[in-house]
Amino acid sequence: MKLSKIIDECRLEKIVFCTDCEVETGYCGDLMSDVMAHAEPECIWITIQAHKNSIAVALIKDIKSIVFTNNVTVEKEVIEKAKEEKINLLRTNKDSFTVCGEIYCLMEAETAKD
Amino acid sequence: MSANYSKEKLTLVNELIYQIKVKEAMSKKVIFFKENTTFREIQLKLKEKKISGVPILNNVKNIIGIVSIDDVITAFDKGYVDNKITDYMSRDVITIPQNISVVSAIHKLERFGVGRLPVTESSDSKRIVGVITLSDILNRLLVVVQSIAEKVEDKEIKNTQISHDLIKSISKKPLRFEVRGDDFDNAGRVASITKKYFQNLGISKDIIRRIAIVCYEAEMNICLHSLGGSITIQVNDNNAVIYAHDKGPGIPDVELALKPGFTTASEKIRALGFGAGMGLPNIKHYADKLEIKSSLKTGTELKAIINLGVKNEIK
Numbered sequence: 379m380k381l382s383k384i385i386d387e388c389r390l391e392k393i394v395f396c397t398d399c400e401v402e403t404g405y406c407g408d409l410m411s412d413v414m415a416h417a418e419p420e421c422i423w424i425t426i427q428a429h430k431n432s433i434a435v436a437l438i439k440d441i442k443s444i445v446f447t448n449n450v451t452v453e454k455e456v457i458e459k460a461k462e463e464k465i466n467l468l469r470t471n472k473d474s475f476t477v478c479g480e481i482y483c484l485m486e487a488e489t490a491k492d
Numbered sequence: 493m494s495a496n497y498s499k500e501k502l503t504l505v506n507e508l509i510y511q512i513k514v515k516e517a518m519s520k521k522v523i524f525f526k527e528n529t530t531f532r533e534i535q536l537k538l539k540e541k542k543i544s545g546v547p548i549l550n551n552v553k554n555i556i557g558i559v560s561i562d563d564v565i566t567a568f569d570k571g572y573v574d575n576k577i578t579d580y581m582s583r584d585v586i587t588i589p590q591n592i593s594v595v596s597a598i599h600k601l602e603r604f605g606v607g608r609l610p611v612t613e614s615s616d617s618k619r620i621v622g623v624i625t626l627s628d629i630l631n632r633l634l635v636v637v638q639s640i641a642e643k644v645e646d647k648e649i650k651n652t653q654i655s656h657d658l659i660k661s662i663s664k665k666p667l668r669f670e671v672r673g674d675d676f677d678n679a680g681r682v683a684s685i686t687k688k689y690f691q692n693l694g695i696s697k698d699i700i701r702r703i704a705i706v707c708y709e710a711e712m713n714i715c716l717h718s719l720g721g722s723i724t725i726q727v728n729d730n731n732a733v734i735y736a737h738d739k740g741p742g743i744p745d746v747e748l749a750l751k752p753g754f755t756t757a758s759e760k761i762r763a764l765g766f767g768a769g770m771g772l773p774n775i776k777h778y779a780d781k782l783e784i785k786s787s788l789k790t791g792t793e794l795k796a797i798i799n800l801g802v803k804n805e806i807k
Contacts, residue, residue, distance in 0.1 A: 409765050409766075409770070410712070410765045410766055410768070411768045411769075411770035411771050411774055412768055412770060414708060414709065414770075414774055415705075415770060415774050415777065419697075419701070427765040429676075429764065430676075430677060430680070431680050431764070431766075432765075433680075434679070434680025434681070434683065434684055437680075437684050437687070438684065438704040438708055439705075440697075
Protein backbone atom coordinates (compact mmCIF):
# COMPACT_ATOMS: atom_id res chain seq x y z
CA MET A 379 0.00 0.00 0.00
CA LYS A 380 1.06 3.59 -0.53
CA LEU A 381 2.99 5.28 2.26
CA SER A 382 0.86 8.40 1.76
CA LYS A 383 -2.23 6.37 2.63
CA ILE A 384 -0.64 5.15 5.88
CA ILE A 385 0.32 8.74 6.71
CA ASP A 386 -3.24 9.97 6.11
CA GLU A 387 -5.05 7.14 7.85
CA CYS A 388 -2.79 7.09 10.92
CA ARG A 389 -2.45 10.89 10.96
CA LEU A 390 1.34 10.79 11.07
CA GLU A 391 3.32 14.00 11.15
CA LYS A 392 5.60 14.39 8.14
CA ILE A 393 9.04 15.47 9.32
CA VAL A 394 10.80 14.50 6.11
CA PHE A 395 8.79 13.33 3.14
CA CYS A 396 10.91 12.69 0.07
CA THR A 397 8.94 10.37 -2.15
CA ASP A 398 5.82 8.31 -1.81
CA CYS A 399 6.51 4.59 -2.00
CA GLU A 400 4.88 1.19 -1.78
CA VAL A 401 5.00 -0.35 1.68
CA GLU A 402 4.30 -4.04 1.96
CA THR A 403 5.63 -4.90 5.36
CA GLY A 404 6.72 -3.32 8.60
CA TYR A 405 9.05 -3.87 11.52
CA CYS A 406 8.93 -2.56 15.06
CA GLY A 407 12.07 -2.48 17.17
CA ASP A 408 14.31 -0.26 19.22
CA LEU A 409 17.41 -2.43 19.25
CA MET A 410 19.65 -1.63 16.31
CA SER A 411 21.08 -5.09 15.92
CA ASP A 412 17.63 -6.61 16.07
CA VAL A 413 16.42 -4.33 13.27
CA MET A 414 19.63 -5.10 11.38
CA ALA A 415 18.95 -8.79 11.63
CA HIS A 416 15.22 -8.95 11.05
CA ALA A 417 13.74 -5.94 9.26
CA GLU A 418 12.95 -6.51 5.61
CA PRO A 419 14.14 -4.14 2.90
CA GLU A 420 11.69 -1.39 1.92
CA CYS A 421 9.67 -1.92 5.09
CA ILE A 422 8.24 0.76 7.37
CA TRP A 423 10.16 0.85 10.65
CA ILE A 424 8.43 1.85 13.85
CA THR A 425 10.78 2.90 16.67
CA ILE A 426 11.46 5.35 19.48
CA GLN A 427 15.15 5.63 18.53
CA ALA A 428 15.40 9.00 16.83
CA HIS A 429 19.15 9.45 16.49
CA LYS A 430 21.62 9.52 13.63
CA ASN A 431 22.30 5.82 13.92
CA SER A 432 18.69 5.05 13.08
CA ILE A 433 19.27 6.69 9.71
CA ALA A 434 22.42 4.64 9.22
CA VAL A 435 20.53 1.43 10.00
CA ALA A 436 17.71 2.42 7.64
CA LEU A 437 20.23 3.16 4.92
CA ILE A 438 22.01 -0.15 5.30
CA LYS A 439 18.77 -2.12 5.39
CA ASP A 440 17.13 -0.17 2.52
CA ILE A 441 14.37 1.00 4.81
CA LYS A 442 12.67 3.96 3.14
CA SER A 443 10.39 5.14 5.96
CA ILE A 444 10.74 5.46 9.73
CA VAL A 445 7.91 6.24 12.15
CA PHE A 446 9.05 7.75 15.47
CA THR A 447 6.52 7.10 18.20
CA ASN A 448 5.75 8.68 21.60
CA ASN A 449 6.39 12.08 20.04
CA VAL A 450 10.16 11.77 20.57
CA THR A 451 12.30 14.79 19.78
CA VAL A 452 14.05 14.57 16.44
CA GLU A 453 17.30 16.54 16.28
CA LYS A 454 18.02 18.83 13.38
CA GLU A 455 21.02 16.82 12.22
CA VAL A 456 18.91 13.66 12.08
CA ILE A 457 16.47 15.49 9.82
CA GLU A 458 19.32 16.77 7.63
CA LYS A 459 20.80 13.31 7.32
CA ALA A 460 17.43 11.81 6.40
CA LYS A 461 16.92 14.44 3.71
CA GLU A 462 20.36 13.73 2.34
CA GLU A 463 19.75 9.99 2.22
CA LYS A 464 16.14 10.35 1.01
CA ILE A 465 14.55 8.56 3.94
CA ASN A 466 11.01 9.49 4.97
CA LEU A 467 10.70 10.47 8.64
CA LEU A 468 7.29 10.44 10.30
CA ARG A 469 6.20 11.04 13.84
CA THR A 470 3.20 10.36 16.05
CA ASN A 471 2.24 10.96 19.66
CA LYS A 472 0.85 7.42 19.83
CA ASP A 473 2.98 4.62 21.23
CA SER A 474 4.56 1.91 19.11
CA PHE A 475 1.95 -0.70 20.02
CA THR A 476 -0.95 1.49 18.90
CA VAL A 477 0.58 2.69 15.66
CA CYS A 478 1.77 -0.82 14.73
CA GLY A 479 -1.78 -2.05 15.28
CA GLU A 480 -3.21 0.66 13.07
CA ILE A 481 -0.74 0.07 10.24
CA TYR A 482 -1.19 -3.68 10.53
CA CYS A 483 -4.98 -3.37 10.21
CA LEU A 484 -4.61 -1.09 7.18
CA MET A 485 -2.30 -3.56 5.47
CA GLU A 486 -4.58 -6.49 6.27
CA ALA A 487 -7.55 -4.64 4.84
CA GLU A 488 -5.54 -3.89 1.70
CA THR A 489 -4.56 -7.55 1.25
CA ALA A 490 -8.16 -8.64 1.79
CA LYS A 491 -9.23 -6.33 -1.08
CA ASP A 492 -6.84 -8.05 -3.47
CA MET B 493 -9.62 -3.30 -24.13
CA SER B 494 -12.83 -1.72 -23.03
CA ALA B 495 -13.54 1.26 -20.83
CA ASN B 496 -14.27 -1.22 -18.08
CA TYR B 497 -10.66 -2.24 -17.52
CA SER B 498 -9.58 -1.86 -13.93
CA LYS B 499 -8.25 1.67 -13.79
CA GLU B 500 -6.31 1.20 -10.58
CA LYS B 501 -4.30 -1.74 -11.82
CA LEU B 502 -3.57 -0.61 -15.36
CA THR B 503 -1.91 2.71 -14.77
CA LEU B 504 0.89 1.97 -17.24
CA VAL B 505 -1.58 0.98 -19.96
CA ASN B 506 -3.62 4.06 -19.15
CA GLU B 507 -0.60 6.21 -19.63
CA LEU B 508 0.41 4.45 -22.82
CA ILE B 509 -2.94 4.72 -24.58
CA TYR B 510 -2.63 8.46 -24.17
CA GLN B 511 0.89 8.41 -25.60
CA ILE B 512 0.36 6.10 -28.57
CA LYS B 513 -0.86 7.92 -31.68
CA VAL B 514 -3.44 6.48 -34.04
CA LYS B 515 -0.91 6.50 -36.89
CA GLU B 516 1.45 4.23 -34.91
CA ALA B 517 -1.22 1.63 -34.30
CA MET B 518 -3.30 1.71 -37.51
CA SER B 519 -2.95 -0.64 -40.46
CA LYS B 520 -1.75 1.27 -43.48
CA LYS B 521 -3.07 -1.26 -45.95
CA VAL B 522 -6.59 -0.14 -46.52
CA ILE B 523 -9.03 -2.35 -48.40
CA PHE B 524 -11.43 0.07 -50.06
CA PHE B 525 -13.91 0.31 -52.92
CA LYS B 526 -15.04 2.96 -55.31
CA GLU B 527 -18.63 4.10 -55.68
CA ASN B 528 -19.47 2.09 -58.77
CA THR B 529 -19.32 -1.26 -56.96
CA THR B 530 -22.13 -3.70 -56.25
CA PHE B 531 -22.98 -5.10 -52.83
CA ARG B 532 -22.14 -8.58 -54.07
CA GLU B 533 -18.56 -7.58 -54.97
CA ILE B 534 -18.15 -6.11 -51.53
CA GLN B 535 -19.66 -9.18 -49.87
CA LEU B 536 -17.11 -11.43 -51.61
CA LYS B 537 -14.24 -9.21 -50.48
CA LEU B 538 -15.49 -9.09 -46.89
CA LYS B 539 -15.69 -12.86 -46.87
CA GLU B 540 -12.26 -13.29 -48.45
CA LYS B 541 -10.49 -10.84 -46.10
CA LYS B 542 -12.62 -11.70 -43.07
CA ILE B 543 -13.39 -8.07 -42.33
CA SER B 544 -16.61 -6.40 -41.26
CA GLY B 545 -16.72 -3.32 -43.44
CA VAL B 546 -14.96 -1.26 -46.11
CA PRO B 547 -14.63 2.46 -46.70
CA ILE B 548 -15.73 3.86 -50.05
CA LEU B 549 -13.22 6.30 -51.51
CA ASN B 550 -13.21 8.61 -54.52
CA ASN B 551 -10.34 9.11 -56.99
CA VAL B 552 -8.19 11.16 -54.63
CA LYS B 553 -8.75 8.71 -51.77
CA ASN B 554 -11.17 10.98 -49.95
CA ILE B 555 -13.79 9.07 -48.01
CA ILE B 556 -17.34 9.40 -49.23
CA GLY B 557 -19.08 6.51 -47.50
CA ILE B 558 -18.81 3.16 -45.79
CA VAL B 559 -20.39 -0.26 -46.35
CA SER B 560 -20.58 -2.69 -43.47
CA ILE B 561 -21.56 -6.33 -43.33
CA ASP B 562 -24.93 -5.21 -41.94
CA ASP B 563 -25.55 -3.14 -45.08
CA VAL B 564 -24.73 -6.20 -47.21
CA ILE B 565 -27.17 -8.37 -45.25
CA THR B 566 -29.89 -5.76 -45.64
CA ALA B 567 -29.17 -5.66 -49.38
CA PHE B 568 -29.62 -9.44 -49.57
CA ASP B 569 -32.78 -9.20 -47.54
CA LYS B 570 -34.36 -6.43 -49.60
CA GLY B 571 -33.20 -7.91 -52.91
CA TYR B 572 -30.79 -5.21 -54.18
CA VAL B 573 -27.57 -7.08 -53.66
CA ASP B 574 -26.59 -6.77 -57.33
CA ASN B 575 -27.20 -3.02 -57.39
CA LYS B 576 -24.52 -0.36 -57.19
CA ILE B 577 -23.92 0.81 -53.62
CA THR B 578 -24.13 4.54 -54.45
CA ASP B 579 -27.73 5.01 -53.39
CA TYR B 580 -27.61 2.85 -50.31
CA MET B 581 -24.28 3.31 -48.54
CA SER B 582 -24.02 5.34 -45.35
CA ARG B 583 -22.45 8.71 -46.14
CA ASP B 584 -22.29 9.72 -42.55
CA VAL B 585 -18.91 8.23 -41.80
CA ILE B 586 -17.17 8.28 -38.46
CA THR B 587 -13.43 8.75 -38.96
CA ILE B 588 -10.46 9.57 -36.78
CA PRO B 589 -7.43 11.76 -37.57
CA GLN B 590 -4.04 10.05 -37.53
CA ASN B 591 -2.29 12.43 -35.13
CA ILE B 592 -4.64 11.91 -32.21
CA SER B 593 -3.99 9.48 -29.33
CA VAL B 594 -5.54 6.03 -29.51
CA VAL B 595 -7.59 6.73 -26.41
CA SER B 596 -9.90 8.85 -28.63
CA ALA B 597 -10.14 5.97 -31.07
CA ILE B 598 -11.16 3.60 -28.26
CA HIS B 599 -13.84 6.02 -27.11
CA LYS B 600 -15.19 6.50 -30.62
CA LEU B 601 -15.28 2.75 -31.31
CA GLU B 602 -17.23 2.25 -28.11
CA ARG B 603 -19.55 5.20 -28.45
CA PHE B 604 -20.64 4.35 -32.00
CA GLY B 605 -20.47 0.58 -31.54
CA VAL B 606 -18.33 0.09 -34.64
CA GLY B 607 -15.45 -2.35 -35.14
CA ARG B 608 -13.20 -0.18 -37.29
CA LEU B 609 -12.49 3.44 -37.95
CA PRO B 610 -11.07 4.84 -41.21
CA VAL B 611 -8.13 7.11 -40.38
CA THR B 612 -7.87 10.51 -42.06
CA GLU B 613 -4.72 12.45 -42.83
CA SER B 614 -5.75 15.25 -40.44
CA SER B 615 -8.85 16.49 -38.68
CA ASP B 616 -9.85 18.74 -41.57
CA SER B 617 -9.00 16.28 -44.31
CA LYS B 618 -11.08 13.43 -45.76
CA ARG B 619 -8.12 11.64 -47.29
CA ILE B 620 -7.82 8.12 -45.87
CA VAL B 621 -4.36 6.95 -44.77
CA GLY B 622 -5.30 3.85 -42.75
CA VAL B 623 -7.79 1.87 -40.73
CA ILE B 624 -7.76 1.22 -37.02
CA THR B 625 -9.46 -1.53 -34.99
CA LEU B 626 -9.28 -2.52 -31.31
CA SER B 627 -6.96 -5.38 -32.17
CA ASP B 628 -4.58 -2.96 -33.94
CA ILE B 629 -4.47 -0.91 -30.73
CA LEU B 630 -3.95 -3.99 -28.59
CA ASN B 631 -1.12 -5.19 -30.85
CA ARG B 632 0.65 -1.86 -30.69
CA LEU B 633 0.21 -1.73 -26.93
CA LEU B 634 1.79 -5.15 -26.55
CA VAL B 635 4.75 -4.12 -28.70
CA VAL B 636 5.32 -1.01 -26.56
CA VAL B 637 4.93 -2.91 -23.28
CA GLN B 638 7.34 -5.55 -24.57
CA SER B 639 9.99 -2.96 -25.41
CA ILE B 640 9.58 -1.39 -21.95
CA ALA B 641 9.97 -4.82 -20.36
CA GLU B 642 13.12 -5.48 -22.39
CA LYS B 643 14.64 -2.20 -21.26
CA VAL B 644 13.93 -3.07 -17.62
CA GLU B 645 15.45 -6.51 -18.13
CA ASP B 646 18.59 -5.03 -19.72
CA LYS B 647 18.96 -2.67 -16.81
CA GLU B 648 18.66 -5.52 -14.31
CA ILE B 649 21.26 -7.58 -16.09
CA LYS B 650 23.58 -4.58 -16.05
CA ASN B 651 22.88 -4.07 -12.36
CA THR B 652 23.73 -7.60 -11.38
CA GLN B 653 26.75 -8.05 -13.57
CA ILE B 654 29.85 -7.87 -11.44
CA SER B 655 32.38 -5.51 -12.87
CA HIS B 656 35.59 -7.51 -12.75
CA ASP B 657 37.71 -4.57 -13.83
CA LEU B 658 36.49 -2.49 -10.93
CA ILE B 659 37.04 -5.34 -8.52
CA LYS B 660 40.58 -5.78 -9.78
CA SER B 661 41.38 -2.14 -9.18
CA ILE B 662 39.88 -2.34 -5.72
CA SER B 663 41.67 -5.53 -4.71
CA LYS B 664 44.91 -3.61 -5.08
CA LYS B 665 43.65 -0.86 -2.85
CA PRO B 666 41.57 -2.01 0.10
CA LEU B 667 39.22 0.41 1.86
CA ARG B 668 40.47 1.40 5.28
CA PHE B 669 38.68 3.36 7.99
CA GLU B 670 39.74 4.49 11.43
CA VAL B 671 37.04 3.96 14.03
CA ARG B 672 37.22 5.82 17.33
CA GLY B 673 35.95 4.40 20.57
CA ASP B 674 32.81 6.02 22.02
CA ASP B 675 32.25 8.11 18.90
CA PHE B 676 28.51 7.58 18.49
CA ASP B 677 28.00 10.46 16.13
CA ASN B 678 30.05 8.86 13.41
CA ALA B 679 29.02 5.29 14.06
CA GLY B 680 27.44 3.70 11.02
CA ARG B 681 29.60 5.82 8.73
CA VAL B 682 31.86 2.96 7.61
CA ALA B 683 28.91 0.76 6.71
CA SER B 684 27.15 3.55 4.80
CA ILE B 685 30.23 4.45 2.78
CA THR B 686 31.05 0.81 2.12
CA LYS B 687 27.53 0.13 0.93
CA LYS B 688 27.58 3.03 -1.52
CA TYR B 689 31.00 1.99 -2.71
CA PHE B 690 29.94 -1.57 -3.39
CA GLN B 691 26.83 -0.49 -5.24
CA ASN B 692 29.10 0.76 -7.99
CA LEU B 693 30.63 -2.68 -8.41
CA GLY B 694 27.40 -4.26 -9.59
CA ILE B 695 27.36 -6.85 -6.86
CA SER B 696 23.90 -8.21 -6.06
CA LYS B 697 21.82 -6.30 -3.52
CA ASP B 698 21.68 -9.16 -1.04
CA ILE B 699 25.45 -9.51 -0.92
CA ILE B 700 25.87 -5.77 -0.46
CA ARG B 701 23.38 -5.82 2.39
CA ARG B 702 25.28 -8.62 4.09
CA ILE B 703 28.59 -6.80 3.70
CA ALA B 704 26.99 -3.64 5.10
CA ILE B 705 25.50 -5.46 8.08
CA VAL B 706 28.82 -7.10 8.93
CA CYS B 707 30.63 -3.75 8.59
CA TYR B 708 28.04 -2.03 10.73
CA GLU B 709 28.20 -4.53 13.57
CA ALA B 710 32.00 -4.63 13.49
CA GLU B 711 32.12 -0.85 13.48
CA MET B 712 29.65 -0.63 16.36
CA ASN B 713 31.66 -3.15 18.34
CA ILE B 714 34.81 -1.09 18.01
CA CYS B 715 32.90 2.08 18.87
CA LEU B 716 30.98 0.63 21.84
CA HIS B 717 33.44 -1.73 23.42
CA SER B 718 36.99 -0.78 22.53
CA LEU B 719 39.56 1.96 22.76
CA GLY B 720 39.34 2.44 19.03
CA GLY B 721 40.62 0.61 15.99
CA SER B 722 40.15 0.23 12.29
CA ILE B 723 38.19 -1.58 9.64
CA THR B 724 39.67 -2.74 6.37
CA ILE B 725 37.66 -4.11 3.50
CA GLN B 726 39.52 -6.13 0.94
CA VAL B 727 37.75 -7.28 -2.20
CA ASN B 728 39.06 -10.25 -4.11
CA ASP B 729 37.71 -12.00 -7.17
CA ASN B 730 35.49 -14.32 -5.21
CA ASN B 731 34.95 -12.69 -1.86
CA ALA B 732 35.01 -9.62 0.33
CA VAL B 733 37.06 -9.80 3.49
CA ILE B 734 36.25 -7.48 6.36
CA TYR B 735 39.02 -7.06 8.93
CA ALA B 736 38.22 -5.28 12.18
CA HIS B 737 41.09 -4.61 14.54
CA ASP B 738 40.94 -2.85 17.85
CA LYS B 739 43.48 -1.77 20.42
CA GLY B 740 41.81 -3.51 23.32
CA PRO B 741 40.78 -4.32 25.95
CA GLY B 742 40.03 -7.68 24.33
CA ILE B 743 37.29 -10.28 24.80
CA PRO B 744 37.90 -12.63 27.75
CA ASP B 745 35.61 -15.38 26.40
CA VAL B 746 35.01 -15.28 22.66
CA GLU B 747 32.58 -18.20 22.69
CA LEU B 748 30.41 -16.48 25.28
CA ALA B 749 30.50 -13.22 23.30
CA LEU B 750 29.14 -15.09 20.27
CA LYS B 751 26.05 -16.18 22.23
CA PRO B 752 22.95 -14.21 21.23
CA GLY B 753 21.92 -11.88 24.02
CA PHE B 754 25.23 -11.83 25.85
CA THR B 755 26.33 -8.26 26.40
CA THR B 756 28.65 -6.18 28.51
CA ALA B 757 27.18 -2.87 27.36
CA SER B 758 26.35 -0.10 29.82
CA GLU B 759 22.86 1.19 30.54
CA LYS B 760 23.61 4.36 28.60
CA ILE B 761 24.58 2.41 25.49
CA ARG B 762 21.57 0.16 25.77
CA ALA B 763 19.18 3.09 26.04
CA LEU B 764 20.33 4.15 22.58
CA GLY B 765 19.34 0.76 21.22
CA PHE B 766 22.80 -0.75 21.12
CA GLY B 767 24.41 -3.49 23.12
CA ALA B 768 21.62 -6.00 22.66
CA GLY B 769 24.12 -8.83 22.56
CA MET B 770 23.43 -9.45 18.92
CA GLY B 771 26.37 -7.82 17.16
CA LEU B 772 28.69 -10.78 16.91
CA PRO B 773 25.84 -13.27 16.37
CA ASN B 774 24.67 -11.09 13.47
CA ILE B 775 28.15 -11.07 11.95
CA LYS B 776 28.35 -14.82 12.33
CA HIS B 777 24.97 -15.21 10.69
CA TYR B 778 25.62 -13.01 7.68
CA ALA B 779 29.28 -13.83 6.99
CA ASP B 780 30.19 -17.00 5.16
CA LYS B 781 33.21 -17.39 7.41
CA LEU B 782 34.18 -15.73 10.68
CA GLU B 783 37.43 -15.83 12.66
CA ILE B 784 37.99 -13.98 15.92
CA LYS B 785 41.28 -13.74 17.73
CA SER B 786 41.29 -11.84 20.97
CA SER B 787 43.92 -11.17 23.56
CA LEU B 788 43.57 -9.14 26.71
CA LYS B 789 46.97 -7.66 25.91
CA THR B 790 46.74 -6.68 22.24
CA GLY B 791 43.02 -6.40 21.54
CA THR B 792 40.70 -8.14 19.12
CA GLU B 793 41.09 -9.12 15.50
CA LEU B 794 38.00 -10.06 13.59
CA LYS B 795 38.01 -11.44 10.06
CA ALA B 796 34.72 -11.99 8.24
CA ILE B 797 34.52 -13.36 4.72
CA ILE B 798 31.55 -12.94 2.43
CA ASN B 799 31.47 -14.77 -0.87
CA LEU B 800 30.53 -12.62 -3.85
CA GLY B 801 27.99 -13.81 -6.32
CA VAL B 802 26.72 -16.56 -4.08
CA LYS B 803 23.02 -16.04 -3.81
CA ASN B 804 22.44 -16.55 -0.12
CA GLU B 805 19.13 -14.84 0.57
CA ILE B 806 18.91 -12.69 3.65
CA LYS B 807 16.38 -14.20 6.00
